[in-house]
Amino acid sequence: MLTKLAGGRIYDPANGHDGAVGDLFLQDGRIVADPGPGAAPDEVHDLTGRVVMAGAIDIHSHIAGGKVNIARLLMAEEHRMAAQEPCGCVGLATPSTHATGCRYAQMGYTAAFEPAMLPSNARHAHLEMADIPLIDTGGYLVLGNDDLLLELLASGAGEEAVADYVGFMLNATRSLAVKAVNPGGINAFKYNQRRLDVDENGPFHAITPRRILTALAGAVQRLGIPHPLHLHGFNLGVPGNVEATLDSIVAVDGLRLHLTHVQFHAYGAEGDRKFSSAAARVAEAVNRRPNISVDVGQIMFGQTVTASADTMAQMGNAGLAHPKKWVMMDIECDAGCGVVPFRYRDKAFVNALQWAIGLELFLLIEDPWRIFLTTDHPNGAPFTSYPELIRLLMDRDHRLARMAELHPALPEHTILGSLTREYSLGEIATMTRAAPARILGLTDRGHLGPGAVADITVYTDRPDRHAMFETPDLVFKDGRLIVRDGVVVAFLQGRTHVVEPAYDPKIESWMARRFDERMGQRLTHFRIAEEEIRGGNGLVRHACQPGAF
Amino acid sequence: MASDRPTHPIGRPVVHHDVVCPFCGLGCDDLTVEEEPPSTLAVRSTDCPVARERFSHTPVAEPPRVAGVPVPLAEAVEAAAALLGAAQAPLVAGLGTDVDGARAALSLAERLGAVVDHALSDGLYRNLAVLQRTGWIATTLAELRNRCDLLLVAGPDPAALHPRLFERWVAPAPAFQTPPSREVVFLCGEPLDTTRAVLSGLPVTVLPGDPARTGDAAAALAAALADPSRAAGAAGIGAGDIAALAERLRTARYAVVAWGAAAFAGPHADLTVERLVGLVRDANRHTRCAGLPLAGHDNIVGVNQVCTWRFGVPLRTSLAGGTPRHDPHRFDWARYAAVADVVVWVSSFRPEVPAFPADTTVVALAPPGTAFADEPAVFIPVGTPGIDHPAHVFRSDTVVALRGRGLIDRGLPGVAAVLKAIAAALPQEAPAC
Numbered sequence A: 001m002l003t004k005l006a007g008g009r010i011y012d013p014a015n016g017h018d019g020a021v022g023d024l025f026l027q028d029g030r031i032v033a034d035p036g037p038g039a040a041p042d043e044v045h046d047l048t049g050r051v052v053m054a055g056a057i058d059i060h061s062h063i064a065g066g067k068v069n070i071a072r073l074l075m076a077e078e079h080r081m082a083a084q085e086p087c088g089c090v091g092l093a094t095p096s097t098h099a100t101g102c103r104y105a106q107m108g109y110t111a112a113f114e115p116a117m118l119p120s121n122a123r124h125a126h127l128e129m130a131d132i133p134l135i136d137t138g139g140y141l142v143l144g145n146d147d148l149l150l151e152l153l154a155s156g157a158g159e160e161a162v163a164d165y166v167g168f169m170l171n172a173t174r175s176l177a178v179k180a181v182n183p184g185g186i187n188a189f190k191y192n193q194r195r196l197d198v199d200e201n202g203p204f205h206a207i208t209p210r211r212i213l214t215a216l217a218g219a220v221q222r223l224g225i226p227h228p229l230h231l232h233g234f235n236l237g238v239p240g241n242v243e244a245t246l247d248s249i250v251a252v253d254g255l256r257l258h259l260t261h262v263q264f265h266a267y268g269a270e271g272d273r274k275f276s277s278a279a280a281r282v283a284e285a286v287n288r289r290p291n292i293s294v295d296v297g298q299i300m301f302g303q304t305v306t307a308s309a310d311t312m313a314q315m316g317n318a319g320l321a322h323p324k325k326w327v328m329m330d331i332e333c334d335a336g337c338g339v340v341p342f343r344y345r346d347k348a349f350v351n352a353l354q355w356a357i358g359l360e361l362f363l364l365i366e367d368p369w370r371i372f373l374t375t376d377h378p379n380g381a382p383f384t385s386y387p388e389l390i391r392l393l394m395d396r397d398h399r400l401a402r403m404a405e406l407h408p409a410l411p412e413h414t415i416l417g418s419l420t421r422e423y424s425l426g427e428i429a430t431m432t433r434a435a436p437a438r439i440l441g442l443t444d445r446g447h448l449g450p451g452a453v454a455d456i457t458v459y460t461d462r463p464d465r466h467a468m469f470e471t472p473d474l475v476f477k478d479g480r481l482i483v484r485d486g487v488v489v490a491f492l493q494g495r496t497h498v499v500e501p502a503y504d505p506k507i508e509s510w511m512a513r514r515f516d517e518r519m520g521q522r523l524t525h526f527r528i529a530e531e532e533i534r535g536g537n538g539l540v541r542h543a544c545q546p547g548a549f
Numbered sequence B: 001m002a003s004d005r006p007t008h009p010i011g012r013p014v015v016h017h018d019v020v021c022p023f024c025g026l027g028c029d030d031l032t033v034e035e036e037p038p039s040t041l042a043v044r045s046t047d048c049p050v051a052r053e054r055f056s057h058t059p060v061a062e063p064p065r066v067a068g069v070p071v072p073l074a075e076a077v078e079a080a081a082a083l084l085g086a087a088q089a090p091l092v093a094g095l096g097t098d099v100d101g102a103r104a105a106l107s108l109a110e111r112l113g114a115v116v117d118h119a120l121s122d123g124l125y126r127n128l129a130v131l132q133r134t135g136w137i138a139t140t141l142a143e144l145r146n147r148c149d150l151l152l153v154a155g156p157d158p159a160a161l162h163p164r165l166f167e168r169w170v171a172p173a174p175a176f177q178t179p180p181s182r183e184v185v186f187l188c189g190e191p192l193d194t195t196r197a198v199l200s201g202l203p204v205t206v207l208p209g210d211p212a213r214t215g216d217a218a219a220a221l222a223a224a225l226a227d228p229s230r231a232a233g234a235a236g237i238g239a240g241d242i243a244a245l246a247e248r249l250r251t252a253r254y255a256v257v258a259w260g261a262a263a264f265a266g267p268h269a270d271l272t273v274e275r276l277v278g279l280v281r282d283a284n285r286h287t288r289c290a291g292l293p294l295a296g297h298d299n300i301v302g303v304n305q306v307c308t309w310r311f312g313v314p315l316r317t318s319l320a321g322g323t324p325r326h327d328p329h330r331f332d333w334a335r336y337a338a339v340a341d342v343v344v345w346v347s348s349f350r351p352e353v354p355a356f357p358a359d360t361t362v363v364a365l366a367p368p369g370t371a372f373a374d375e376p377a378v379f380i381p382v383g384t385p386g387i388d389h390p391a392h393v394f395r396s397d398t399v400v401a402l403r404g405r406g407l408i409d410r411g412l413p414g415v416a417a418v419l420k421a422i423a424a425a426l427p428q429e430a431p432a433c
C-alpha cells in the first residue's frame, strides 16, 4: 500500500529540510522516494500548512525494570487518585506499561529508551518493555559498579579484556548502549561509604572512579558502540558538584561522553545560599568540546518520584522524601536502586533554581545536535510535561511569565531572564528526532529520507507550542496511523533496539567460573536468548564500528 | 521447545543438566534431572524436597472435562468462554503460572472486569503493605552470598519453604568482604536440622524466643542500637542477648535481616515485618544493613511484577470499571471468593485447587491428576512451566528473572495458550487507551 502525505511543511534536519513544503510517500512501513506522476497512492493525507517531523525519540526515560515497579508500588496514592478519573492514566509519574506507550504515542513519540538496565534485571526490563505498546524501546546497560568489572580492573586487566567483558555483557543482556552510574560509588555504598571522590580508591577492590570511567569510555570506543558512554555523574544533586562534572569531561581525554541529566550535575556552592547555578560553566565546556553531549533532566514543578541506581546519592536525599517513605536496594553485585518520592515546589528556592539551571543549559548550549530534551522521567518530572517544556524553550514571554511566579529570590541567582534565545521548530526537530537517532546509531529513524522507517508525526502549527506538541494531528508508526487528533486509533507492538559488538569469547570461561562461584547463576542462564525478546520478533540490530568514533 | 530437548536414546534415561527450578523462588539453576521416557522425571543433584516432589509429579496428560465429562480442548475453551461471558463478579486467581501465563490471565481479567489475586499472596502482602506504607532497605541473593558478614534470620527457619537458601546463598564464604567470614543468628526461631548441617562450618547463634513476638524482639534490638548497655529483653530473649546482638549489628560490615513472612502467624503479621524493616533502617545509621523478605513460591513475585507493570498497582486488584482499583483487604481472593460467581483458578505448578462455595462456577487450569473437592464446571489440564514448556519466572528477591526450559512433551497446553484461546472466544471489544 502506497500512502502519500501531501503538502506538509517538512522539518527533517538530517536531510536539510527546515520547513519547506513537500510530499512524503510511505510503503511497507518505510519512507520511499517519490514514485513519480504515474503512481496512484492508495491513501492521501492532505497536510497543507501542517508541520511534519519524524517520530520523536526519548533517549533517557525510566520506563521499565525493577525500580520502576518499586516506584509504582510506592506511589500507591497517585494510582488511588487516578482510579477516580474517567481515564486515570494521564500525567502519572509511574504510568503502567500500557499508559506509557499510549501517552508517548499521543505526544508524537515513537521510541523511548530505558537508560538504566541492570545486568541482573535485564530480563525483567525486556519482559516489561515488550508490554509497552506502540513505541520502540531498548535499554542501556548499567556497568561500573559491578564487582566483576571492578575485580577485572583490580587484576590489572588491559583494555582488551575490559572491552571483551563489556562486549559480552551487552550481547548477553540485549542492550543498546553502556551507562555508568556514579562509577564506583554504588559499590562503595555497599561498604557504608556515603561519598567517594573521583581519585579516591573505593573499598575492597581499591579502584578509583576515574579509572572505571576511563576504562568504560575506552571500551565503548574500542567496541565501536554508536552511543558514547552514557554517564550519570558524581555527587548528583550536591551543591558544588560542577567540579566533578567538568573533571569527568577532562578525564575521558577526548573520548566521546554523554552526560545525562546534567542539570542535576551543574550546581555551584556559591552565594548566600551556598547553592548556585553553574550552567554557564558546563555549557561553555560542552560548547568547546564536540566529543561531549548532554541531556538536561529538566525539573518541572509538582509531585513525582525519583528512581535511580545511584543508592549513594539517593540515600543522601532520602530525608527529603515526600511523602515520607523511600526504598533502597543493593542489587546482585552489579548496582542498586533508590526510589524516593519527591515534590518540586515552585515557591522553594532550591527547586526554582534547579528549574532555571535546566533552562539555562538548554539556552546556553549552542548545538542542538548535542543536547537532548529530557526530564529524566520520572526524576525531574513525568515525560508528559515535554509539551510544556518545549513551550518554555520556544517562547521567551511564556518563560519570563512563568519565572515571575517562582520564588522571589530567583532572579538574583539566574541569568535566565537575560537569555533571549527561542528554539525554532527546526531546532526542536533536531533535538527530539534527528540528534537522538544519530547519537544512538539508529540510522533509519529520526529522519524522513527514503529508506527511513515511517515513524512520522504531523502537527498543526499553533502559536501555543504546548498545545501544539501535546496533541499532534497524526502519528504514524511503521507506516500505520496509530494516533489521530490525540486519540490512539490502532495498537501495534514496537521493536527492541540493540547492538551486538564483537568480542573475544575467551572472556566467557573466566566469567562462567565467576558466575558459578559468586552469582549462584549459570552464565548460560544469564544470557538472554533472541527468542526471549518479544517472542523472537522485533530485535533491531545496529551496527558497531570499532575505531570509528 | 523441541530444540532444547535431547533426543531419546532407546531404553536409556535422558539427563538434563543445569535445569532451572521454577518452584520456590530461590532460582536454583543447577539441577540435574533424569528423564525416564516417556515422561517420568527425577531430580538427581539435590535433596531439596520441594524440587524432588514437584519434578517427580508428571502424570500423563488427560483430556479436559466439562461438568465431569471428557471433551476436546476446543470444546472446553468454548464452555469456559460461555460461562465467563455471563459472569457478573468474576475472579481470576490462583495465578500459579509463568510470566506469559500471567500476561494472558491479566488480559483475560481485564476483558472480564475481574478481581485478580495469587493463591499465596498472604505472605507477599505482609511485605508489600510495609513497602507501600514506609518503604524499606532490601538486598538480593548474590549480595547476601558475597557481602554479608552477619545474617540475622528472624522468625521460623525460612528453609522450610526455601530449602536450599543456606546451602546456596549462606554457606559459601563472602567473596567481596575481608576477612571472608560470616556468622548467622536465628532470632525467635530455631534452625531446622538440615540448616544446622549446612551451616556446620559457620558460627551460629540461636536465640529461640517466641516466634509470635518476633516483632517485639526486632523493636527491642532497634531500641538497643543507640546504646546496647540499655537493652531490654523481649519475646523471651534476655536483655544481655539483645545487647550482644545489637552490638554485633552495629559492628557488622554488611548485615542482612532475612524473614519469610508467610510463616508469621496472626492477623497483624505485617506489623512484625514493619518492625524488622525499622530495625534494618535504624541499623543503617551505624553501618550497612539490608532486609531480605522471602516469598516466592509458584512465581508469585513474577506474577505480581507483571500485574504492577501492567496496571500500575499490585495484585489484589479489581479490574471492573475501567481503572484498576487495588485493595489488599477487599480483593484478597479468599475473601472475594465468597461473592464471586465465576472463578478462573490457575495452578500450573501444583495439583491443588481450593474448595469454593457450592454455588460458584469454577474454571480450573491445573496439572493432570489434580483432585477436586467438587468437580469444577470446566477443568483444563495444563503443563507445568519449566517442565512442559519454556517459562520465565522471578526469583524471590524480585530482581532476577530466569528462563526455565521445556524438558518433556506430555502434549499439555500451557496456561497462556489456554487463556488466550478463552479470551479469543469471548465477544471482542476494541482495546481502549
Ligand code: SF4
Residues within 6 Å of the ligand: B021, B022, B023, B024, B025, B026, B027, B028, B046, B048, B049, B050, B051, B162, B163, B164, B165
Ligand atoms: S530451593 Fe527452591 S528453587 Fe532451589 S531446588 Fe529447591 S525448590 Fe527449587
